[in-house]
Amino acid sequence: MAASAREIRSFRDFLVFIRAELKPKGKLITPFNVISAPVIVLGIILVAYRMVKGLGSVTNLSQEFPWGVWIGFDVMTGVAFAGGAYVLTFVVYMLRSEKYHPIVRATVLNGFLAYVFYAGALVIDLGRPWHIFNPIIGNKFGLYSVLFLVAWHFLLYMTAEFIEISPVFAEWLGWRRVRKILGSLTVGAVIFGITLSTLHQSGLGALFLMAKGKIHPLWYTPFIPILFFISSIFGGLSMVIFEGTISQRVFAHRMDNEHRASHEDIIIGLGKGCAGAMLVYFFLKVLVFIHGKHWPYLVTPWGSWYLIEVVGLVVIPCLLFLRGSIYRNLKIIRVAAVLTMIGIIINRLNYSVIAFKWYVPLPEHYVPHWMEIETTLAIVFAEIWVFRWIVNRMPIFQQPPEWARAVEEEIRFERRLATAQNERPESISEITLSGSSQHVPANRESVPDNP
Amino acid sequence: MDRRSFLKAVSFGIAGLTTSPFAATKRAHAKHSLSDDFVAVLVDTTRCIGCRSCEEACAEAHHLPIPDVSDDSVFEKERQTSTSQLTVVNRYRTEKGEVFVKKQCMHCNEPACAAACLVKAMQKRKEGPVTWQDNCMGCRICMVSCPFDIPKFEYHSWNPRIQKCDFCWERLMRGEEPACVEACPQEALVFGRRKELIEEAKRRIYQNPDKYYHHIYGEHEVGGTGWLYISAVPFEQIGFKTDVGTTAYPEYTKGFLYAVPFVLILWPAFLTAIRSLTKVEEE
Amino acid sequence: MKKKSHERKGDDAVRYVAVIFGICVAILICGRAIVVLPQDAPEVITLDTLSKRYEPVTFPHMLHVDVIESCEECHHAPSGEISACSECHTTPLDPENRSKLGLKGAYHLQCVGCHQDSQSGPTRCADCHQRKDVKSIGTRKLEAR
Numbered sequence: 001m002a003a004s005a006r007e008i009r010s011f012r013d014f015l016v017f018i019r020a021e022l023k024p025k026g027k028l029i030t031p032f033n034v035i036s037a038p039v040i041v042l043g044i045i046l047v048a049y050r051m052v053k054g055l056g057s058v059t060n061l062s063q064e065f066p067w068g069v070w071i072g073f074d075v076m077t078g079v080a081f082a083g084g085a086y087v088l089t090f091v092v093y094m095l096r097s098e099k100y101h102p103i104v105r106a107t108v109l110n111g112f113l114a115y116v117f118y119a120g121a122l123v124i125d126l127g128r129p130w131h132i133f134n135p136i137i138g139n140k141f142g143l144y145s146v147l148f149l150v151a152w153h154f155l156l157y158m159t160a161e162f163i164e165i166s167p168v169f170a171e172w173l174g175w176r177r178v179r180k181i182l183g184s185l186t187v188g189a190v191i192f193g194i195t196l197s198t199l200h201q202s203g204l205g206a207l208f209l210m211a212k213g214k215i216h217p218l219w220y221t222p223f224i225p226i227l228f229f230i231s232s233i234f235g236g237l238s239m240v241i242f243e244g245t246i247s248q249r250v251f252a253h254r255m256d257n258e259h260r261a262s263h264e265d266i267i268i269g270l271g272k273g274c275a276g277a278m279l280v281y282f283f284l285k286v287l288v289f290i291h292g293k294h295w296p297y298l299v300t301p302w303g304s305w306y307l308i309e310v311v312g313l314v315v316i317p318c319l320l321f322l323r324g325s326i327y328r329n330l331k332i333i334r335v336a337a338v339l340t341m342i343g344i345i346i347n348r349l350n351y352s353v354i355a356f357k358w359y360v361p362l363p364e365h366y367v368p369h370w371m372e373i374e375t376t377l378a379i380v381f382a383e384i385w386v387f388r389w390i391v392n393r394m395p396i397f398q399q400p401p402e403w404a405r406a407v408e409e410e411i412r413f414e415r416r417l418a419t420a421q422n423e424r425p426e427s428i429s430e431i432t433l434s435g436s437s438q439h440v441p442a443n444r445e446s447v448p449d450n451p
Numbered sequence: 452m453d454r455r456s457f458l459k460a461v462s463f464g465i466a467g468l469t470t471s472p473f474a475a476t477k478r479a480h481a482k483h484s485l486s487d488d489f490v491a492v493l494v495d496t497t498r499c500i501g502c503r504s505c506e507e508a509c510a511e512a513h514h515l516p517i518p519d520v521s522d523d524s525v526f527e528k529e530r531q532t533s534t535s536q537l538t539v540v541n542r543y544r545t546e547k548g549e550v551f552v553k554k555q556c557m558h559c560n561e562p563a564c565a566a567a568c569l570v571k572a573m574q575k576r577k578e579g580p581v582t583w584q585d586n587c588m589g590c591r592i593c594m595v596s597c598p599f600d601i602p603k604f605e606y607h608s609w610n611p612r613i614q615k616c617d618f619c620w621e622r623l624m625r626g627e628e629p630a631c632v633e634a635c636p637q638e639a640l641v642f643g644r645r646k647e648l649i650e651e652a653k654r655r656i657y658q659n660p661d662k663y664y665h666h667i668y669g670e671h672e673v674g675g676t677g678w679l680y681i682s683a684v685p686f687e688q689i690g691f692k693t694d695v696g697t698t699a700y701p702e703y704t705k706g707f708l709y710a711v712p713f714v715l716i717l718w719p720a721f722l723t724a725i726r727s728l729t730k731v732e733e734e
Numbered sequence: 735m736k737k738k739s740h741e742r743k744g745d746d747a748v749r750y751v752a753v754i755f756g757i758c759v760a761i762l763i764c765g766r767a768i769v770v771l772p773q774d775a776p777e778v779i780t781l782d783t784l785s786k787r788y789e790p791v792t793f794p795h796m797l798h799v800d801v802i803e804s805c806e807e808c809h810h811a812p813s814g815e816i817s818a819c820s821e822c823h824t825t826p827l828d829p830e831n832r833s834k835l836g837l838k839g840a841y842h843l844q845c846v847g848c849h850q851d852s853q854s855g856p857t858r859c860a861d862c863h864q865r866k867d868v869k870s871i872g873t874r875k876l877e878a879r
Contacts, residue, residue, distance in 0.1 A: 051609065052609055053607070053609065054605070054606055054607045054608050054609050054611060055589075055604075055606050055611070056606030056607045057607065059606075061604075061606060062606075063531065063533070063594070063600075063603050063604065064600070066591035066594035066595055066604060067591065067595060090722075093726065094722050094725045094726050094729070095725065095729055096726070096729045096730070096731070125590075126588050126589045126590055127587070127588065127589015127590070127591070127604065127605075127611040128587060128588050128589040128610065128611065129588075129589075131570070131586060131587065131588040131589070132588055134570045134586050134588060135569045135570050135588075139570065139586050140570055140571040140586065141570075141571070142568050142569040142570050142571045144565075144566045144701060144704075144708070145566060145567055145568055145569040145592075146567070146704050146707060146708065147567065147568075147569040147590065147592050148569035148570075149708070149711060151569055187726070191718075191719050191722045191723060191726075192719070194718065194722060195714060195715060195718040195719055195722070198714055198718060199711060199714055199715070202707070203707070206704060206707040207592065207595070208595070209703040209704045209707065210563045210566070210567055210595070210596035210598075210700050210701070210703050210704060211595050211596060212598075212696075212700075212703060213598060213692070213694060213695065214595075222703070222706065225707050498839075498843060500846060500850070500857065502858070502859050504859065520859075521858075521860060635839075636838055636839070636841075636842040636846075636859070637839060637842045637843055637846070638827070638835055638836060638838065638839025638842075638843065641827075641832065643829060643832075647829075647832075651832045651833075654832075654833065
């Protein structure tokens with residue numbers, strides 16, 4: 001492993017290190033690379049063209065349909081899928097479930113990268129991207145705007161996610177003190193992150209509240225924000241299942257035994273979680289349906305489309321998740337995850353382009369330009385490239401290095417000490433480092449070798 | 452419970468509070484009494500003859516290409532406003548003959564676009580008009596939110612603007628009437644304070660009950676608009692959306708915005724509590 | 735020589751008749767000056783008080799006199815007076831009295847309205863007045879509130 005990571009003492013060392021890390025690990029000519037590289041390059045060209053010639057040059061957006069695939073899929077669906085991060089950190093750090101600990105880093109990394117890349121997609125969708133700083137610097141603060149809230153929460157959430165994932169970078173660079181500081185911030189960042197996620201996942205739905213009359217009544221409801229929030233739970237977890245399944249194969253060489261062994265239990269557990277959330281979601285949908293007296297719509301074509309989405313892509317995967325987790329059948333769970341993800345995509349697209357202006361006949365309805373789809377693919381591939389680069393160099397699917405685990409112990413020790421000092425001063429002497437045979441002083445600079 | 456993490460959690464929550472729109476609470480009710488004084492225009496569609504002088508005058512006042520008003524073929528299709536035409540006149544065939552209707556931004560009392568805009572590029576001025584400013588990011592949420600689908604986006608510009616009627620804001624500041632009002636030969640457009648114009652509209656309907664349909668469009672629609680219409684026929688026959696309701700559109704987001712400060716405070720508290728409750732004491 | 739009495743009576747008679755005749759003529763002349771008859775109407779009126787965007791209108795008044803029976807069809811002043819439109823309809827319109835049209839509205843609603851109702855006569859802008867080459871649009875100041 002990169003023993004040289006341990007000795008970065010100067011900027012020159014840092015450059016040497018980065019240069020070494022930039023070298024590709026693994027084969028350059030793989031089917032994935034061969035397909036994704038030209039897509040990414042073309043995507044960059046198309047984005048440059050869009051910057052010069054305006055949005056209309058690479059999209060099919062129109063005065064009737066101001067939002068298209070870049071918002072409906074990249075931003076909205078992408079953010080829903082990134083919801084696995086806040087759900088999983090809730091389970092691991094709030095409910096203290098060690099069962100899911102092995103996949104936290106991968107999930108948080110994916111969440112962080114997703115937000116970064118989909119914020120990027122948002123930037124190219126803006127008419128004046130350089131003005132994206134306006135709501136941040138106060139030119140001006142649109143305080144009554146839901147989007148203002150969503151924008152700020154995106155920014156703050158990316159910061160929180162970065163703090164959550166940054167211990168990984170500190171481990172990669174071998175920066176012990178930084179690793180300790182960042183490690184102690186994790187819980188706070190998680191709490192912040194879950195709070196922010198609740199608000200911006202629902203906030204993305206709230207963006208449509210003023211599009212009353214433009215969104216088909218089967219989808220429009222004052223409860224859109226709650227529906228978006230709940231669906232982000234099982235959407236995010238389904239993505240974790242999907243991504244975890246692929247990683248098991250593709251990144252097997254970077255996984256330690258603990259990761260490999262825990263995979264099955266984790267997938268089954270996540271399947272149960274999805275099933276539960278989907279049951280809740282389904283009941284909410286039924287409630288909204290009955291409250292709105294939407295029965296007459298069911299016999300229309302739009303009613304059939306609604307049933308496909310709710311029954312075919314929510315109820316059926318929910319039942320499949322239940323079955324798969326009861327019978328411990330990973331395959332069924334994976335199929336359910338894919339169906340669920342398709343359902344989320346369709347749901348978000350319904351709100352933004354399909355059931356939006358549903359009364360506009362199909363020939364004039366928005367259909368994405370191939371360039372929009374191409375750039376979307378380029379963004380997804382680019383994110384996978386970055387994810388792969390990080391996984392191949394940093395402890396994502398493995399235990400952190402010994403010294404990092406020691407740092408975590410120190411953090412825990414100091415916390416217990418602080419609590420004891422507050423609560424039971426007389427029992428300080430009883431506190432020892434649990435399970436550790438090594439005594440690691442708090443201010444030691446050198447670190448043991450990585451096993 | 453660990454004091455440090457509790458304090459951290461609560462301080463994160465309070466830090467988050469500073470971005471919450473508590474200001475939303477004092478917004479809504481003040482406007483209703485202010486709206487009497489907003490500038491407004493009364494459009495009497497029984498007087499409009501479709502001469503399109505208003506379209507010409509608007510184009511001239513805004514340095515946009517001047518439409519050829521002698522070409523009547525434009526009336527064959529219902530037109531929308533565009534990035535180069537901030538107002539258009541449409542023709543409708545009704546039981547009472549041809550009716551011409553001028554279409555432009557309605558300058559709502561409580562505009563959806565201004566509430567939706569995260570940088571206050573769309574702004575309701577205190578005099579009444581709703582105008583667009585240059586700090587716009589081009590996110591187009593105003594287009595998604597407007598019940599009348601008015602804002603139009605310059606998709607083919609690298610530095611796009613949103614184009615819509617601005618109530619001739621600059622002329623108003625110089626003490627002049629909107630260009631379209633001044634140009635109208637039939638006095639189909641009358642400019643004044645909203646309250647007076649509603650009274651004038653009611654007077655016209657009252658004095659000519661057979662001539663007019665008994666409704667002023669814009670008096671209550673979406674909480675009231677600055678452009679008021681009276682007509683000889685029901686409004687759905689002349690291209691108006693009659694299902695927009697009387698609720699001001701920003702009200703629809705109120706529930707969500709009010710929930711924000713509660714989530715920002717309660718969530719960190721609950722989460723910290725859960726974490727502390729699930730703590731396994733180590734000895 | 736002194737006039738005979740019958741000659742004096744004849745002089746009186748002539749005098750009376752002349753006075754009566756004179757009074758009648760006076761009445762006729764004065765009355766005629768007051769009463770307006772169609773043949774008095776001007777042949778053509780040039781309406782040019784509002785010409786910023788368009789050239790002045792050449793209004794064939796006599797043509798309308800021949801076609802329309804009574805003057806009151808157009809000259810609808812409640813006092814019965816036959817006067818020009820601009821006597822009552824101001825420009826700009828009076829914001830205190832919105833029920834009275836401004837001059838431009840009065841012209842157009844009266845003229846074009848009747849043309850539309852009777853389905854004869856020009857109804858398009860260009861039918862009556864030519865476009866000026868418009869570089870700057872004249873403006874009407876808002877009433878100070």
